[in-house]
Amino acid sequence: EDFRVDSSRLASQDIILGSRASCSFSFSFSSSFSSSFSSCSSSSFCFSSKEEANCAAETRRWQPPRLLARNPLIYVIDNFATKEECLEVFNNSHGRMESARVWKGSMGRESQNAAVRSGLTTTLNKPAKWTSVTREIIERMDAATMMPHAVGQYLQVTQYDVGDSYDLHRDSSIEAARTLTAILFLEEPEEGGELIFPWVDDLVSGPVAGAEGAPRKDAKEILASGKLPPLREVCEAGLRVRPVQGRLVVFRSHDLMGRLIMPHSLHGSCPVRRGVKRLAQRWYQWHDVHSNNLLGELISQTGLEPSWRVKPK
Ligand SMILES: O=C(O)CCC(=O)C(=O)O
Ligand SMILES: [Fe+2]
Incomplete structure (x- = not known):
């Protein structure tokens, strides 16, 4: 049994985390609700091109x-x-x-x-x-x-x-x-x-x-x-x-x-x-x-x- 977080709460987490951390730290849910947490799938939380480059290189993916x-x-x-x-x-x-x-x-x-x-x-x-x-x-x-x-x-x-x-x-x-x-x-x-x-x-x-x-x-x-x-x-x-x-x-x-x-x-x-x-x-x-x-x-x-x-x- 997986333990999933409700999407509305996650969305607000995203914002909180995104506002104080680099993109490699923000979570986001991809469109298929069952997929893994991704450290970097949401480019909207990357604040600079340098961070975006780091994000691209980032391979870590949290499992749910x-x-x-x-x-x-x-x-x-x-x-x-x-x-x-x-x-x-x-x-x-x-x-x-x-x-x-x-x-x-x-x-x-x-x-x-x-x-x-x-x-x-x-x-x-x-x-x-x-x-x-x-x-x-x-x-x-x-x-x-x-x-x-x-x-x-x-x-x-x-x-x-x-x-x-x-x-x-x-x-x-x-x-x-x-x-x-x-x-x-x-x-x-x-x-x-x-x-x-x-x-x-x-x-x-x-x-x-x-x-x-x-x-x-x-x-x-x-x-x-x-x-x-x-x-x-x-x-x-x-x-x-x-x-x-x-x-x-x-x-x-x-x-x-x-x-x-x-x-x-x-x-x-x-x-x-x-x-x-x-x-x-x-x-x-x-x-x-x-x-x-x-x-x-x-x-x-x-x-x-x-x-x-x-x-x-
Ligand atoms: O070694 C572990 O996996 C647990 C360690 C632990 O329970 C502790 O340090 O309090
Ligand atoms: Fe312990």
Whole structure:
């Protein structure tokens, strides 16, 4: 099932995007409504002949966003970025990657060797150092998620080498207020490295290219016990999304009341078995990232958050 945006809304998006960005960033729908998003098919959004020339050379074509699941909402846009753009975003983090390792247990004492997360990561938190491609990918993510720029956090770039993984987790809490996550895969490993959502509910039926597996049926038991199965177990079944280069995956961690969508939004990264996996992700909070989390305060005062929390043991 495709997930299409209504044409009147898209037309206004076009205008908004066209007014502040170069043509390579504007979207438009071609006359056959079912065709892909095109980065450049509408020359009316090219502002100069130089830009028009760039447009002509541009080959990127977004695939229409495809809905994967409704709870949490997960959708995928393939060919969101070109190979060259993916490389450039990664290179923008050059020399600043640090270990992403997180140990189980607060002080890591009881299980020194059990990593919840391994790999390398960095946050691109110096806008002055962004290249134009990094800047454009961020704007493109804002458009694809329909989120205002001001609620988006800085891009985080992550690399997983062979054996690296990220255990089941959620991206948000009432404090973190990361209502939505956009992940752009920059490099696809030859084997392993799938992004997994073991407990999605309301999976869209029919084959979804690039995703395989079926959701687990034990969400209630997981909720009741608060115990999560080991990563290797959920990597064998559960919904797995291939980290295809240039693919954008968008998912929500909260419902519209601000409640965490649990355990359905739990996800992780299966171990890379061959090659390297790289990604750039942007979390969207529900408040301006430079202001206070007032909704978080309201939610904690009114008890809208479900009391259950996952405590990986
Ligand atoms: O590696 C992935 O595909 C997902 C990464 C992730 O969930 C995170 O960094 O929060
Ligand atoms: Fe995550």
